[in-house]
Amino acid sequence: MLSxxxxxxxxxxDVAPHMLSVIPFGIICGAIGVELGxxxxxxxxxxxxxxxxxxxxxxxxxxxxxxSSLIAVTSVGIxxxxxxxxxxxxxxxxxxxxxxxxxxxxxxxxxxxxxESAKFFKNNKSEKYxxxxxxxxxxxxxxxxxxxxxxxxxxxxxVPEELGLKFTxxxxxxAIVVQDLKKLDHVIVMLVCxxxxxxxxxAPLKSYxxxxxxxxxxxxxxxxxxxx
Numbered sequence: 001m002l003s004x005x006x007x008x009x010x011x012x013x014d015v016a017p018h019m020l021s022v023i024p025f026g027i028i029c030g031a032i033g034v035e036l037g038x039x040x041x042x043x044x045x046x047x048x049x050x051x052x053x054x055x056x057x058x059x060x061x062x063x064x065x066x067x068s069s070l071i072a073v074t075s076v077g078i079x080x081x082x083x084x085x086x087x088x089x090x091x092x093x094x095x096x097x098x099x100x101x102x103x104x105x106x107x108x109x110x111x112x113x114x115x116e117s118a119k120f121f122k123n124n125k126s127e128k129y130x131x132x133x134x135x136x137x138x139x140x141x142x143x144x145x146x147x148x149x150x151x152x153x154x155x156x157x158x159v160p161e162e163l164g165l166k167f168t169x170x171x172x173x174x175a176i177v178v179q180d181l182k183k184l185d186h187v188i189v190m191l192v193c194x195x196x197x198x199x200x201x202x203a204p205l206k207s208y209x210x211x212x213x214x215x216x217x218x219x220x221x222x223x224x225x226x227x228x
Contacts, residue, residue: 004132011117012137018112022141024147027052030152032057036064039155051142052110055079067206075209086114093121093130105131108138148214185223192219 002010026047033043038060050056055076062072086109094102117134124130181187193216200208 002099002127002129004129005134007127007129007132008136010120011113011114011133011138012140014116014120015112015137018116018141019144022053022144024111026145026148027155029053029056029154030149030154031154031156033060034153034156036060038064040157043153044146044150050076051107051145052076052080053145062206062209065206067209069227071206071209078210078213083109089118090121090134093125094134097131101131105134105138108142109134110138110141113141185227187201187221188223189216189220192216 029047030043033046033056034040046056046059050059057078058079059072062075063069067075083106087106090105090109094105096128097105113134116137120133121130128135177190181190193212196212196215197208200211202208204209
């Protein structure tokens with residue numbers, strides 16, 4: 001039986017390899033926020049509140065492009081809807097915790113923390129304080145992310161306008177998407193989303209950002225049904 005401290009430390013160590021991608025991404029998020037014209041305080045405050053790389057970039061880019069607050073918030077909600085699945089998976093191990101602990105853990109659970117802790121939970125069900133592994137993983141990622149974002153904000157403040165960082169926005173999302181190009185069904189869903197975005201590009205309030213992923217999700221559900 002591992003102690004709380006040992007589980008916390010194990011969580012930290014398990015997510016450590018992910019820092020190779022998390023830290024550069026955090027720097028990019030901070031730098032892009034400043035580059036898009038937002039104040040450093042707003043960019044850093046948003047990093048603390050949202051705490052999600054892709055969500056932060058999308059939120060800032062939409063607002064800077066003239067999208068309404070409703071569209072920006074809804075888009076972030078759709079991007080983060082996968083956390084509903086995370087919660088469903090983790091509830092088996094965390095259902096006895098107090099509401100406050102659940103609330104805190106739900107805030108620090110990001111993709112990397114979920115991946116490592118879900119795997120650890122599955123292989124160590126007998127441990128009494130399993131949630132400390134997730135807390136260790138989540139707190140480590142949160143701390144490194146905030147430091148990286150702050151570094152990016154400072155960096156972005158000194159980058160000349162002619163050497164702007166806006167080009168890194170599409171590059172960042174290409175890097176996220178390219179890993180899913182190995183499966184045909186994923187490619188089909190991406191193409192549907194892209195084509196839908198073009199077809200509904202002139203929809204009012206930039207609502208094509210909401211419409212296209214909904215259509216893509218519908219197509220994805222059809223593909224899953226056909227596979228069964």
